[in-house]
Amino acid sequence: MSDCLIKAFSGCACPPGDCAQKPVTPAPLSFVSWRTQAIACLAFGFLAAIISAGWMETQFKTRDLRYQEQVSWK
DSSP states (O other): OHHHHHHHHHTOOOOTTTSOSOOSSOOOOOOOOHHHHHHHHHHHHHHHHHHHHHHHHHHHHHHHHHTTTTOOOO
């Protein structure tokens, strides 16, 4: 029976009548828990926020330096 499972999941062609029945156990699947997904999502969001804040700071700094002579301080 284990040979039939190996042949069924590995994709090897079986001779007629050798492994015709369906395997008893399904193919192994791995699932990531919702907690791991949530932690990964929060970590990615935090990293993206830090990177975008750093990029925006440089953009605003160069814009302020570029237009500082045009600002009127009355």
